[in-house]
Amino acid sequence: MIARMRLLLSRMDWAGLLATVALLVTGVFFIFSAGHAQGPTGQTLYLRQLVWAGLGMFCFLAFALTDYHHWYRWAWWLYLAALLLLLLVFVPGIGVRMYGARRWIQLAGIRLLQPAEMAKLALIIILARVYGAPGVWPRSRWLLVLALMLTALPVMMVAAQPDLGTASVFVPVLASILLTAGVPVRSLSGLAALAGLLLALLLILLLAPPALGWSEERHDGLLRSCGISSYQQDRIMVFLRRDADPLGAGWNKAQSQIAVGSGRLWGKGFRRGTQNILGFLPRTVAPNDFIFSVIAEEKGFMGALGIIILFAVVLHGAFRAALQAPDRIGRLLCVGVAALIFCHVFVNIAMTIGLLPITGLPLPLLSYGGTFMISVMIALGLVQSVYIRGERN
Amino acid sequence: MISDYHDKIQKRRLWLLWLLMLAGLSFLLAALWRIQVGMGAHYEGSLERQSVRRVRIPGMRGRIFDRNGECLADNSPSYGIAIYLEELRQGAAHRSTVESALAMVQRIADLTGLVPQVGRGEIERHLQQRRALPLLAWDNIRQREMARLAESAGDLHAVGIVVDALRVYPQGRTAGHLLGYVGKLEVVEEDQPYHYYLPDMVGRAGLERRFDDFLAGRPGGKLVRVDVAGFKYEEISSRPAAVGGDLLLTLDLHIQQAAERALAGVVGAAVVLDVTNGDVLAVASAPEIDPNWFSPILRQAVWNRLIQDPDKPLINRALSGVYPPGSIFKPVVSLAALEKGVITPATRINCQGVFTLGRQTFSCYRSVAHGDIALRLALEKSCNVFFYKAGLACGVDAIHDMAWSLGLGRRTGLAADSEAAGLLPGPEWKRRVMNEGWWDGDTCNLSIGQGALLVTPMQMAVVASALANGGFVYRPRLVSGFRRRAEGLREEPAVLVHKVTWAPENIAAVQAGMRDAVQSPTGTGRHARVPGVSVAAKTGTSEFGPKAARRKHGWMIAFAPAERPRYALAMVVEEIDTAGGQEVGPRMGRLLHAIFGLPEEAS
Numbered sequence: 001m002i003a004r005m006r007l008l009l010s011r012m013d014w015a016g017l018l019a020t021v022a023l024l025v026t027g028v029f030f031i032f033s034a035g036h037a038q039g040p041t042g043q044t045l046y047l048r049q050l051v052w053a054g055l056g057m058f059c060f061l062a063f064a065l066t067d068y069h070h071w072y073r074w075a076w077w078l079y080l081a082a083l084l085l086l087l088l089v090f091v092p093g094i095g096v097r098m099y100g101a102r103r104w105i106q107l108a109g110i111r112l113l114q115p116a117e118m119a120k121l122a123l124i125i126i127l128a129r130v131y132g133a134p135g136v137w138p139r140s141r142w143l144l145v146l147a148l149m150l151t152a153l154p155v156m157m158v159a160a161q162p163d164l165g166t167a168s169v170f171v172p173v174l175a176s177i178l179l180t181a182g183v184p185v186r187s188l189s190g191l192a193a194l195a196g197l198l199l200a201l202l203l204i205l206l207l208a209p210p211a212l213g214w215s216e217e218r219h220d221g222l223l224r225s226c227g228i229s230s231y232q233q234d235r236i237m238v239f240l241r242r243d244a245d246p247l248g249a250g251w252n253k254a255q256s257q258i259a260v261g262s263g264r265l266w267g268k269g270f271r272r273g274t275q276n277i278l279g280f281l282p283r284t285v286a287p288n289d290f291i292f293s294v295i296a297e298e299k300g301f302m303g304a305l306g307i308i309i310l311f312a313v314v315l316h317g318a319f320r321a322a323l324q325a326p327d328r329i330g331r332l333l334c335v336g337v338a339a340l341i342f343c344h345v346f347v348n349i350a351m352t353i354g355l356l357p358i359t360g361l362p363l364p365l366l367s368y369g370g371t372f373m374i375s376v377m378i379a380l381g382l383v384q385s386v387y388i389r390g391e392r393n
Numbered sequence: 394m395i396s397d398y399h400d401k402i403q404k405r406r407l408w409l410l411w412l413l414m415l416a417g418l419s420f421l422l423a424a425l426w427r428i429q430v431g432m433g434a435h436y437e438g439s440l441e442r443q444s445v446r447r448v449r450i451p452g453m454r455g456r457i458f459d460r461n462g463e464c465l466a467d468n469s470p471s472y473g474i475a476i477y478l479e480e481l482r483q484g485a486a487h488r489s490t491v492e493s494a495l496a497m498v499q500r501i502a503d504l505t506g507l508v509p510q511v512g513r514g515e516i517e518r519h520l521q522q523r524r525a526l527p528l529l530a531w532d533n534i535r536q537r538e539m540a541r542l543a544e545s546a547g548d549l550h551a552v553g554i555v556v557d558a559l560r561v562y563p564q565g566r567t568a569g570h571l572l573g574y575v576g577k578l579e580v581v582e583e584d585q586p587y588h589y590y591l592p593d594m595v596g597r598a599g600l601e602r603r604f605d606d607f608l609a610g611r612p613g614g615k616l617v618r619v620d621v622a623g624f625k626y627e628e629i630s631s632r633p634a635a636v637g638g639d640l641l642l643t644l645d646l647h648i649q650q651a652a653e654r655a656l657a658g659v660v661g662a663a664v665v666l667d668v669t670n671g672d673v674l675a676v677a678s679a680p681e682i683d684p685n686w687f688s689p690i691l692r693q694a695v696w697n698r699l700i701q702d703p704d705k706p707l708i709n710r711a712l713s714g715v716y717p718p719g720s721i722f723k724p725v726v727s728l729a730a731l732e733k734g735v736i737t738p739a740t741r742i743n744c745q746g747v748f749t750l751g752r753q754t755f756s757c758y759r760s761v762a763h764g765d766i767a768l769r770l771a772l773e774k775s776c777n778v779f780f781y782k783a784g785l786a787c788g789v790d791a792i793h794d795m796a797w798s799l800g801l802g803r804r805t806g807l808a809a810d811s812e813a814a815g816l817l818p819g820p821e822w823k824r825r826v827m828n829e830g831w832w833d834g835d836t837c838n839l840s841i842g843q844g845a846l847l848v849t850p851m852q853m854a855v856v857a858s859a860l861a862n863g864g865f866v867y868r869p870r871l872v873s874g875f876r877r878r879a880e881g882l883r884e885e886p887a888v889l890v891h892k893v894t895w896a897p898e899n900i901a902a903v904q905a906g907m908r909d910a911v912q913s914p915t916g917t918g919r920h921a922r923v924p925g926v927s928v929a930a931k932t933g934t935s936e937f938g939p940k941a942a943r944r945k946h947g948w949m950i951a952f953a954p955a956e957r958p959r960y961a962l963a964m965v966v967e968e969i970d971t972a973g974g975q976e977v978g979p980r981m982g983r984l985l986h987a988i989f990g991l992p993e994e995a996s
Contacts, residue, residue, distance in 0.1 A: 138399065176410055182402050258443075261428045261436025278444050279621035301429040308418050308425075319411045323404060331403065335410065342414045349421050353428050 008065055011388045016317025019310045020060075020365060020380055024053045026307070027291065027366035033270060034286040034294045037277040045287050045368055052370045056377030063381025064388065071382075072329055075129035079150070082122035085115035086157040101231070102161045113371040116166045119154040121375050123170060124177070124336030126150055131181040132329025138182035147178065148191075164232050165359025169343045171195070176339035177332050180322070202228075206236060236357055255280045256290055256352045259297040260304075267300030287368040289360055293352045304349075307366070311345050318383045324390030334386050337379040445629065446525050446617045451593040452610020453558045455637035457572060457600060459646040460672075460873065464563050466572055466601070466640075471559035471689070472534050474501060474542065475527035478520070479624035480551035491516050498530050501552065505538040507531055524623040532557065533689070560594055560688040566681040568649050570709035571871075573599020573810060574687035597687070599709070600871075603810045604640055607875060611635040638877040643672035643870055651987030652677035655980040661947075661966035662710035663984065664854035668952060668961045670887040671858065671867025673807070676851070678714070680706040712812045715847040716965055719935030719973065720775045720917075721948045722796075722842025724860055724903050726784050727768055729795035731899035735786040738902035741765045744778035753834050755781055758934075758972070772906025773916045775932060777841050784840025785833060792839055793819040798893050799856045800866050801848055806890070807869040815852055818845040842933060854963035857950040860907070861929070861958035863900055864893035907931050908955040918949065920978025923985045927955040930981065932974035947973035949981045953989075960988055 032046035071078070089095035089102045096104040096111060104111045127147055131138060151174045159167040178188060205226060209219040223233055259275035268274065275281045276294050286294055296304045315338050322334035341364050348363040350356040362369055364376045428436070457466035481493045494516045502509050510531050511519075519528050531538075539554065560575045578595040593612065596605035613634030618626045645665075652663040656679035665675040680702075686695050699707055708714060730736045746762035748755045757763065757777045763770070771779035784792060796802065802817025816822075818839065820831035838844030851869060859866045868888040876882045907929035910916040918930035933948030947969040952958045962981065969976040983993045 179406050179410065180403055182399050182406070257428065258436050258439045260425070261433055262440040264429055264433035264437065274444060274618065275440065277620075278618065278626055280443065296425070296429065301425055304425045304429070305422060308422055312415070312418055315414055316411075319407060322407050328399075328403075331407075335407065338410070338414070342417065346417050346421065350424070353424055355424060 013317040013387045019313035023365040031287045031368050038283045052373040056373045060377040060381040064384035068385040075125045078122045079126040082119040116158045117371045117375040127177045128329045128332035132332050165361045172343050173339045176335050180335045256293040257354045259293040263297040263300040265300050267298045273297035291366050321383050321387035330386035334383050448615050450613040450634045452612045452634040453636045455608045455639045457640045459644045463646040468558040469561045471557045473532040473555045474530050475553050475555045477527050477551045505541045525617050525619045525625045562684045566683045569682040570678045571676050573601035574684040599810050608637045610637040641874040643873045645674045649675040655984040659966045662850040663964040664850045666854045666858045666961045668858040668861040668958045671870050673869045673871045676711045678710040711850045715813050717935040718842040718848045719933035721931045721933035721950045726840050727903050729791040730783040730787040733787040733791045742779045748778045748781045769906040773909035775917050780840040781837045789836045808872045816847040850963045858961035861952035866891040917974040921981040928953040929955040934973040947976040949977040
């Protein structure tokens with residue numbers, strides 16, 4: 001048993017693991033930096049993050065050492081459980097409403113987890129299960145329809161919370177897995193065209209009525225009947241009209257840009273980020289959604305470069321695991337995880353520098369938060385599990 | 394194992410995905426480079442603008458000293474109690490800052506027994522306009538309250554004692570007009586390169602105004618970083634305010650005070666000069682003002698009283714008061730006639746008490762006939778008829794030129810505020826202003842210092858000084874030096890404006906006549922006599938106002954000791970009932986007593 005564990009550990013992707021640990025440690029440090037200017041609660045945030053990171057490492061090792069084929073058998077049950085949790089968010093008393101969205105599940109007043117994060121993991125596993133089953137013909141139409149439906153269910157439930165940002169992450173994960181599995185390019189481009197059409201429709205819904213001189217109530221009513229809340233509308237509008245409402249929804253974006261920009265090449269130094277200390281970067285979001293702003297302000301472009309290189313190493317590990325995977329299910333698991341992490345990194349950083357709307361997607365391994373930490377570490381553990389069992393040449 | 398066909402496609406697509414992600418990360422890096430390196434300075438500027446405030450710290454004014462180093466204008470510390478709002482805020486997050494500040498003010502009031510100076514309105518305004526600065530809850534508090542506060546300062550965090558410089562004038566009313574006063578400078582804040590402007594004291598009158606640039610210190614400044622709520626987070630850097638320069642005056646406090654005592658109870662002015670170099674030893678104007686009334690703020694009631702007083706105490710009569718000189722102008726006429734050669738010191742002129750010119754009649758004082766008299770006696774007795782005849786003989790131009798060369802009709806150039814030029818009439822002036830010719834009657838009036846002629850006490854002191862020193866017309870020197878901490882002392886030299894050349898026997902005759910006016914038992918200036926010192930003087934009683942209700946000013950110019958003159962004096966008393974010699978003489982005598990270190994007689 002011990003000898004086997006030793007063997008497994010010796011086959012691990014050490015570069016990816018080291019990059020992961022480096023990101024975790026960096027995260028703890030900058031959550032400390034982001035929190036120390038706040039009140040007593042903020043000052044202990046980093047300790048809690050340390051606990052999350054420890055728990056995450058434990059999950060990582062557990063999943064790395066467990067044969068990922070194990071999850072193959074449980075895939076459907078995990079998926080159903082994730083959907084159930086997503087439903088629980090809407091149950092009064094269990095689902096918590098915060099900042100206008102139901103993202104959390106609580107028990108006895110304690111916030112436990114964000115089901116959407118778990119749902120991402122469950123979706124990756126079920127898609128890998130569907131397309132990775134031995135003898136499956138990946139060009140099958142029925143399989144494609146099944147995969148689309150499996151994705152659509154959690155996406156709609158998350159979008160209804162409403163959490164547009166998280167919901168949008170499911171789509172590239174699905175696309176990466178479909179692409180890798182060997183779905184014909186024709187089907188994929190058709191889907192992409194459809195998605196583009198929907199996006200265009202959304203933009204027309206948002207922008208055309210005010211341009212045509214509709215009253216605000218009438219416009220709101222139209223949007224609500226299409227399932228878009230005013231909160232989501234605001235967030236998209238901030239992105240589209242960059243100067244709209246600089247003290248409201250545009251504030252975070254402007255202040256985050258100032259924080260990143262004023263960091264310049266080498267940054268202002270650890271715990272010297274004035275945007276954060278003085279509270280211009282709102283203290284409620286600095287340790288989680290905007291942790292990258294804090295790092296970029298205090299460590300400058302060089303710090304940001306380091307972070308991006310570390311993520312590249314982690315992603316590279318996932319791709320190597322995918323290339324060397326002993327079977328299709330392992331390969332698809334790795335691709336799904338890589339797509340998930342890449343999406344979060346890209347959207348989060350692009351948001352802090354004002355290139356994408358403020359969506360509230362956390363930065364993997366760095367942002368403060370428990371559920372997402374655990375789900376990312378589990379995902380990376382799955383990748384390691386595949387890597388360990390991969391073929392070496 | 395994955396079938397070969399699919400494995401190949403999958404691996405190709407995996408590479409594609411990996412390249413896509415690398416491209417995405419590279420895109421992020423490019424965007425970060427643009428923002429952080431390319432536009433870093435721009436964002437740094439935005440950061441500064443939103444989080445850094447510039448505060449101006451007023452400089453401390455320099456002091457003013459007399460010639461012996463006695464301090465005339467000084468700064469004294471004024472203590473205030475300040476509340477540091479940013480600290481107050483951290484302690485009580487559940488209450489609004491206004492409430493906490495109000496509670497703190499009340500607590501300090503209970504501790505010290507002080508009546509609160511600021512209320513809710515002031516605190517709210519402070520939070521709106523100058524949030525990053527401490528709130529000054531009390532200013533000008535006394536030692537006792539400060540001690541009480543210090544006893545309990547330990548548990549009063551967020552409270553501090555602040556020191557401000559208050560302008561004080563240790564000598565009270567002495568030289569009040571000359572020194573002037575200061576006021577708070579109110580500025581439009583938008584025009585300033587500062588976010589917060591702590592007002593300076595600025596000179597409003599007198600030397601404080603004339604030398605404001607030199608006296609005012611260089612303001613300092615500090616950069617304060619504020620948090621998102623606008624409260625002070627830290628001080629980034631500061632440049633201390635520099636102390637202004639010290640002004641050293643030629644004034645002699647002892648003589649100045651004596652001059653002011655001599656003017657007790659009347660409206661008038663007195664000037665004492667050093668005849669050897671033009672140093673101004675005293676400049677007094679009555680009624681007096683105390684510059685301390687204006688500092689730190691002038692109360693409305695005091696201002697109204699000063700403005701409404703019929704004696705106009707705010708005017709510095711020694712410099713800006715213009716009066717007809719009357720008989721004290723006669724020495725000037727004497728020298729004009731002597732130098733032109735129309736009379737000699739020995740020429741006798743007959744006085745019958747009256748002098749008729751055409752249909753006009755001019756008379757001596759009380760129409761007394763002096764008989765055949767020479768210049769010396771004419772000066773002693775102040776005979777008008779002598780000077781009518783002498784003046785007509787030498788003509789208006791000679792008198793005008795002599796007066797001009799002695800500095801009349803123009804400012805003396807004294808380094809002080811609001812000096813008047815007076816008026817020296819002549820044919821050209823009369824043609825220009827009144828569009829009329831100059832008559833012999835005008836010459837007669839000018840010969841006894843009447844008519845349109847107007848002089849200031851300072852001008853007459855300069856004339857007296859030139860008569861004493863034989864024709865050296867100095868620019869009165871009030872400021873002897875400018876002393877700055879960094880640059881040391883810069884001395885102001887004595888400036889000789891003009892040297893009038895007189896024949897020695899002519900000036901000697903005038904000086905002798907003036908000495909007789911005091912030293913002779915029948916002289917008009919005998920009331921100014923000083924034991925042990927011979928004094929030379931000329932009295933004057935100038936008339937003004939409509940013929941039906943003539944009013945009189947009393948005048949006297951003097952120099953002493955008569956043999957080796959050192960001091961030149963001029964004194965005027967407004968609205969007298971008797972003659973100048975009787976009203977002004979005793980006052981001049983008391984001032985001379987003080988100058989020569991003798992006990993001042995009771996009048």
